[in-house]
Amino acid sequence: xxxxxxxxxxxxxxxxxxxxxxxxxxxxxxxxxxxxxxxxxxxxxxxxxxxxxxxxxxxxxxxxxxxxxxxxxxxxxxxxxxxxxxxxxxxxxxxxxxxxxx
Numbered sequence: 001x002x003x004x005x006x007x008x009x010x011x012x013x014x015x016x017x018x019x020x021x022x023x024x025x026x027x028x029x030x031x032x033x034x035x036x037x038x039x040x041x042x043x044x045x046x047x048x049x050x051x052x053x054x055x056x057x058x059x060x061x062x063x064x065x066x067x068x069x070x071x072x073x074x075x076x077x078x079x080x081x082x083x084x085x086x087x088x089x090x091x092x093x094x095x096x097x098x099x100x101x102x
Contacts (some may be wrong), residue, residue: 041089
């Protein structure tokens, strides 16, 4: 499983992870809705579930994902400062370039 986190997103995620109440939690990315040809993603900070795999990224942030969910393989987490500020999760490897704001 591969997960990519952009520099902007990593900065925001680390800010959250550094809060004392989030100590020991992992970033989790999951599929909230599946529409066949595309999905909507969600993310939170939580304890990894027993079925989840923890994947390392090049931004020193480990991400918990469900290894059986093919839509999560190759997922990219970005953070936009323009327009609607917030995280955008896409999966370029699946031809999913749509913007999903959270």
